Amino acid sequence: MTTSLPIKQDDLYMGLAEINGLLLHENHALEIEYQVKDTVLGLIDSKVKRCKIPLAIVESVGVEKKWFSGRINIYLNRLPDLDSAFQIKENFLSLKIKKRDLEKAHRIRSAVMLELSERRLRELDEDEEPYGQQETAGTGSREEWVKSDSGKQAEHRGGLENMLRKKDSD
Numbered sequence: 001m002t003t004s005l006p007i008k009q010d011d012l013y014m015g016l017a018e019i020n021g022l023l024l025h026e027n028h029a030l031e032i033e034y035q036v037k038d039t040v041l042g043l044i045d046s047k048v049k050r051c052k053i054p055l056a057i058v059e060s061v062g063v064e065k066k067w068f069s070g071r072i073n074i075y076l077n078r079l080p081d082l083d084s085a086f087q088i089k090e091n092f093l094s095l096k097i098k099k100r101d102l103e104k105a106h107r108i109r110s111a112v113m114l115e116l117s118e119r120r121l122r123e124l125d126e127d128e129e130p131y132g133q134q135e136t137a138g139t140g141s142r143e144e145w146v147k148s149d150s151g152k153q154a155e156h157r158g159g160l161e162n163m164l165r166k167k168d169s170d
Contacts, residue, residue, distance in 0.1 A: 005104045007095040025108050029054045053080050061109045070097045072105045
């Protein structure tokens with residue numbers, strides 16, 4: 001189930017325009033559907049546009065509670081190829097939300113942060129070699145070292161394996 005969060009970004013073009021739209025989390029990306037509207041007369045609206053921010057460039061997402069509204073901040077590790085209407089301050093995109101939508105914002109934040117954490121864990125797993133294939137400071141792999149030293153084989157095994165072996169011998 002996709003949660004849509006109504007968002008707003010104002011003070012565009014020196015206060016002459018604002019963005020109104022929806023923020024969605026789907027398919028490993030944050031998607032923003034929006035319209036640009038002039039704030040002077042409120043007559044000129046753009047067509048509905050879409051902007052996709054892949055989660056690969058999202059560092060984290062934060063939700064701020066204010067007195068009468070809230071903000072969802074999307075912190076980036078690279079600048080995305082967004083429409084020039086959006087204002088990115090430093091390395092984050094800040095979008096206003098209504099106070100009644102704070103729960104939706106927290107749900108989206110939780111889902112995005114969970115997906116980012118899972119991605120980082122997968123990247124860490126891919127970077128490390130399996131334990132049996134790691135080289136030691138000795139002559140070869142750990143398995144070869146343990147096999148060649150048969151007299152002290154139990155000392156070089158893992159702690160759980162030693163505990164089980166000790167329990168079996170008692």
